[in-house]
Amino acid sequence: MLSVVIPIFNEEKLIDELVKRTISSIESFISDYELIFIDDGSTDKSLIRLLEYKETNKKIKILSLSKNFGHQAAYTCGLEYASGNIVAMMDGDLQDPPELLSEMYRKIIDEDFDIVSGKRTGRKGKNSRIICEMLFHLLFKHISEIKNMENSGNYSMMKREAVNALLMMKEKVRYLPGLRTFIGFNQGYVEFVREDRFKGSTKMSNRKLFILATDAIFSFSKFPLRFCLVLGAIGALVFMLAGIYVLIDKAFGFAVIGWSSTLLSIYFLGSIQLVFLGIMGEYVYRNYKESQNRPIYFVRKSYDDDPKTL
Numbered sequence: 001m002l003s004v005v006i007p008i009f010n011e012e013k014l015i016d017e018l019v020k021r022t023i024s025s026i027e028s029f030i031s032d033y034e035l036i037f038i039d040d041g042s043t044d045k046s047l048i049r050l051l052e053y054k055e056t057n058k059k060i061k062i063l064s065l066s067k068n069f070g071h072q073a074a075y076t077c078g079l080e081y082a083s084g085n086i087v088a089m090m091d092g093d094l095q096d097p098p099e100l101l102s103e104m105y106r107k108i109i110d111e112d113f114d115i116v117s118g119k120r121t122g123r124k125g126k127n128s129r130i131i132c133e134m135l136f137h138l139l140f141k142h143i144s145e146i147k148n149m150e151n152s153g154n155y156s157m158m159k160r161e162a163v164n165a166l167l168m169m170k171e172k173v174r175y176l177p178g179l180r181t182f183i184g185f186n187q188g189y190v191e192f193v194r195e196d197r198f199k200g201s202t203k204m205s206n207r208k209l210f211i212l213a214t215d216a217i218f219s220f221s222k223f224p225l226r227f228c229l230v231l232g233a234i235g236a237l238v239f240m241l242a243g244i245y246v247l248i249d250k251a252f253g254f255a256v257i258g259w260s261s262t263l264l265s266i267y268f269l270g271s272i273q274l275v276f277l278g279i280m281g282e283y284v285y286r287n288y289k290e291s292q293n294r295p296i297y298f299v300r301k302s303y304d305d306d307p308k309t310l
Helices: 015-027 046-056 070-080 098-110 131-142 160-167 176-182 208-222 224-253 259-292
Strands: 001-007 033-039 060-065 086-089 114-122 152-159 187-194 299-303
Touching: 001 015, 001 060, 001 070, 015 033, 015 098, 033 224, 046 060, 060 070, 070 086, 070 152, 070 160, 070 176, 086 098, 086 160, 098 114, 098 152, 098 187, 114 176, 114 224, 114 259, 160 176, 224 259
Parallel strands: 001 033, 001 086, 033 060, 114 187
Antiparallel strands: 060 299, 086 152, 114 152
C-alpha cells in the first residue's frame, strides 16, 4: 500500500485542485493507497473542505493538530501515522506536482531504490527567493556533513524500511531532507521544474525559511564552530602582530597615535565575541530543546474510519 502524507496550513483556496490532482495521479498507477492530510492548525476552512472530500473517498484520512506546529512537525506526524509499505511526502501548495508520484513509484519498484527524492532543476514563475534558495543549497552542499541532497526538499517517496529508520531520529529540531539523506539506503532522484503556487499566498515567511535554514546548518554542520575558531585565530594573529609593532615603535621612541583605531579595535573584538556567543548560544539552545523532550506535535482529532494509535 502507498501512503501519501500532505501537510496543510490555511490552503482552502486550492484544496479542490490538490485533492483532485493527487487522487487522479495516485489512481493512475496504484489502487491500494491512503491519502493522509495533516491539518497543521489551519484557521480557515481547509479542514472543512477536506472533510467534505473524505465523505466521498474513505481512503482520505485527516489528522487535525491542536495548533500550528510547523512544516517539519506536521510531516513527522504523518510519517508516524502512515501504514503503507511505501510512503510519500508532498507539500500541499501544488508546487510539488502530484503527477511525479508515478515516476517515483516506478523507480522504487523497477529500479529497487529505497528512497526517491524530487530534485528541483528550476522554478516556474517569478520568485524573489530563488537566489536565496540557490545560495543556501550551494552553501549547505559545501559545509554540511551530508552530501548528494542539492536542491532536494521534502518531496520524496520511501520504502517502509527507510521510513522506520527516519523515524528513529528523535531530535526535536528537525530538518527532514537532511535526515532523509543521513540515513543512507539506496537513494535516487527524479528531476522536475517546480511549479508556481496554484492559488493563495505562501505560508513559509522569510522568517520561517531563515529558521529552517539555520536548523539545517546547525544540525548537520560543524562550520559555525569552525568559523569561530578560524576567525578567532586570525584575530589573535593580527593583534599579536599589532602588539609587536607597538613594542617596536615604543623601543625606537615613536609615539603611538590614533585613538580612533584603538576604539575600532575594541569594537571589532567586542563584535566578534558577540558573534561567538550567539553561535554558541544556538548550540546550547538546541541541546536545551532536546533535553526538554517535549512532543513536537499534539493531535486534536483524527478523522479516520480505521484509526491507528500515534
